[in-house]
Amino acid sequence: MTHPARPAPEDQLPLTPATFHILLALVGQERHGYSILREVESATQGTLRLGATTLYRSIKHMLAAGLIAECDERPDPTMDDERRRYYRLTPFGHAVLGAEAARLATLVALAQTKGIVIPRLALGGERG
Amino acid sequence: MNASLRPSPPRIVALTVWAYQRLLVLHPPAFRRAYGPSIVQVFRATCVAAYRQRGTRGVVALWGAALGDVARGAVAEYAALIFPSLKGYSTMQIARRSASVLFGAYIAFVLAGMGFAKLSEGVMQSSLPTAYPILAIAYDAVLVGSVVSLLAILVGGLPVAFAVLRFAWANGRRDILLRFAVPPVALLVIAATLWVVTMRHLGGNTAATIHTLPRVLTIGGLIAVFLAGAILSTAAMLDAIARSDIGEPMLRRTFAPGLVVTITMGVMLLAAAVWSIGLWRTAPALFWGNEGLLATSTVVGVALYLMLMVGTTVVAARALARGTAARQGTSRLA
Numbered sequence: 001m002t003h004p005a006r007p008a009p010e011d012q013l014p015l016t017p018a019t020f021h022i023l024l025a026l027v028g029q030e031r032h033g034y035s036i037l038r039e040v041e042s043a044t045q046g047t048l049r050l051g052a053t054t055l056y057r058s059i060k061h062m063l064a065a066g067l068i069a070e071c072d073e074r075p076d077p078t079m080d081d082e083r084r085r086y087y088r089l090t091p092f093g094h095a096v097l098g099a100e101a102a103r104l105a106t107l108v109a110l111a112q113t114k115g116i117v118i119p120r121l122a123l124g125g126e127r128g
Numbered sequence: 129m130n131a132s133l134r135p136s137p138p139r140i141v142a143l144t145v146w147a148y149q150r151l152l153v154l155h156p157p158a159f160r161r162a163y164g165p166s167i168v169q170v171f172r173a174t175c176v177a178a179y180r181q182r183g184t185r186g187v188v189a190l191w192g193a194a195l196g197d198v199a200r201g202a203v204a205e206y207a208a209l210i211f212p213s214l215k216g217y218s219t220m221q222i223a224r225r226s227a228s229v230l231f232g233a234y235i236a237f238v239l240a241g242m243g244f245a246k247l248s249e250g251v252m253q254s255s256l257p258t259a260y261p262i263l264a265i266a267y268d269a270v271l272v273g274s275v276v277s278l279l280a281i282l283v284g285g286l287p288v289a290f291a292v293l294r295f296a297w298a299n300g301r302r303d304i305l306l307r308f309a310v311p312p313v314a315l316l317v318i319a320a321t322l323w324v325v326t327m328r329h330l331g332g333n334t335a336a337t338i339h340t341l342p343r344v345l346t347i348g349g350l351i352a353v354f355l356a357g358a359i360l361s362t363a364a365m366l367d368a369i370a371r372s373d374i375g376e377p378m379l380r381r382t383f384a385p386g387l388v389v390t391i392t393m394g395v396m397l398l399a400a401a402v403w404s405i406g407l408w409r410t411a412p413a414l415f416w417g418n419e420g421l422l423a424t425s426t427v428v429g430v431a432l433y434l435m436l437m438v439g440t441t442v443v444a445a446r447a448l449a450r451g452t453a454a455r456q457g458t459s460r461l462a
Contacts, residue, residue, distance in 0.1 A: 033166055034173040051197025052170040053155070056163040057204065085166055 009092070009099040012065060018050055018058045023067060023089060023097045030071050032084040033059070059087065067093035140184050141175045148194060154202040156209060223379040226451025227288070228366045230386045233444035234281060235362045237393050239355065240436035241274060243421070244400055247429045250419050251407060260410040262402065269399035277392040284385030289365070291374040304371050310364035314357030321353045347421075383451055390444045397437045404430045 015023070018040075025031060025039035037050055050058075062068045071086040089097070108118060148171050152164050171194065178186035248267060251257075257264035289308075296304035325346055407426075408415040420429035 033170040037170060037174070049193070051193060051201070052167040052174065053197045053201030055170060056167050057159075057201050060159070060163065084169065 007065075009095040012067070012096045013100055013103055015096070015100045016058070017048060018054060019062060019067075020097070020100055021048055022050075022055070022058055022062065023093055026068060026087060026089040026093070027097070030086045030088045032086050034084075036087070062093065063087075065096075066090055067096055138179065138184075140187050141172070141179050144175050144187050144190070145172045148198075151195075151198050154198055156202075156205045159205050220376040220379075223376050223451055224369065226447045227284075227379050227382045227386065228369060229447035230382070230389065230444050230451075231281070231285065232362055232366060233440040233447065234277065234389055234393070235358060237396075237437055237440040237444070238274075239358060240433045240440065241270065241396065241400075243429070244270070244433040244437075247420055247426065247433065248403065248407075251411070251414060256407075256411055256414075260406060262406040263410065266399045266403035266406060270396050270403070273392045273396035273399065277389045277396070280385040280388040280392065284382040284389070288369065288374065288378060288382060291378050292368050292372040295372045295374055296368070301371070304368045307364040307368040307371075311361040314361045318354055318357045321350055325350050351421075380451075383448065386444075386448050386451070390441070390448050393437070393441045393444055397434070397441050400437060401434060404434065 021040040021044060022036055024043065025036045031039065033052070033055055037052075037055055041049055059068065063070065067090060068087045069090050071088050111118065145168065149164075149168050152160055152167065155164070175187050175190060178190050180186075182189070251263065252267055257267065292304060293308065295301070296308075328342075328346060404415075407430075415426055415430075417426055418424060419426040
């Protein structure tokens with residue numbers, strides 16, 4: 001049986017906002033579902049609130065695409081509910097996240113070349 | 129508050145989680161089995177947090193979003209089962225999948241078309257088509273369409289079949305060669321069953337013999353064998369293609385004949401619909417009568433075959449559009 005070539009990161013683009021933020025939430029840290037939910041809500045200052053079903057539909061797709069993987073061990077088994085499932089970003093997921101960020105940056109740059117004034121969003125930056 | 133002194137979730141939270149858990153029955157079973165417990169766990173944590181912040185009102189306020197989330201998720205998951213997403217697949221995988229789905233849809237369309245032809249047989253042998261040419265024109269359009277689509281399938285499919293055989297032979301792949309044995313074997317089984325049925329003198333479509341149990345069972349068995357043979361043969365061919373490394377360009381070359389097949393399927397569907405409406409307008413007694421297989425309802429048969437034709441045409445068009453879009457995407461990247 002032949003094994004098809006692994007898709008390139010660009011094949012996964014564009015990402016949905018939910019997928020993008022879930023991947024961002026997993027950068028540098030393994031998290032369980034509720035922790036991802038809180039992190040996404042916090043990072044977007046409440047503008048993106050994921051429902052539990054949406055979260056796990058996204059997780060299902062990301063697992064299938066190899067963007068994330070389920071962790072075999074919980075970060076601290078003594079401090080946690082043993083039924084919780086933890087997820088981590090895979091190197092491929094990292095590459096896809098980078099490709100999506102680059103795609104978005106290209107779009108922003110394109111808009112700027114057309115003279116579009118991009119208001120600075122209140123995500124830790126100052127208005128001006 | 130210290131975690132150890134924190135009270136257990138109040139009744140409203142327990143009740144909300146219980147109701148939410150029941151609601152998850154809307155999800156497809158496989159998704160529910162895989163993620164149901166985790167979804168409930170996250171929802172429970174959300175409920176507890178909402179209760180701590182705003183009390184009972186906070187928990188009740190969650191329901192609007194939760195209902196929408198579950199309903200949207202259920203629709204999307206069922207839709208994904210029917211039309212799986214190809215996002216993230218390589219263009220090679222999309223090309224193979226598109227060609228395979230198109231072929232499968234065509235075979236299903238042919239089966240529906242054969243049922244339709246059988247149903248219209250009696251009408252076409254009567255004097256009705258002479259009196260009402262619309263019936264003859266529509267029927268002929270279906271026949272011409274079936275020939276054109278078969279030729280297009282052969283033009284697109286035979287090179288792929290030969291390429292698969294060459295690959296299997298060159299690489300000593302017995303598993304693939306064995307799959308090519310399925311259609312001839314299925315054909316032999318169908319021919320043998322047909323011979324047995326013919327030998328059994330089951331009686332014709334007379335009032336006395338048409339609905340006798342042996343006749344219904346025998347003809348039902350023949351149809352089942354025929355359908356099983358067609359399905360197994362198609363599956364074997366598609367599996368043989370999936371196991372072969374025949375290259376994307378070869379599969380892409382099936383899209384042009386695939387377009388002809390899809391258009392022809394649309395034309396045949398239209399002609400079948402025109403024939404059905406023509407029968408309804410010109411011979412309502414026949415339309416509402418029992419001209420179907422084993423003297424079953426004509427209108428039910430017509431509706432069933434037309435629905436199958438619509439479904440398979442939509443699936444074929446969608447597969448072709450996906451395959452073509454992936455091809456264009458490749459061109460843009462290059």
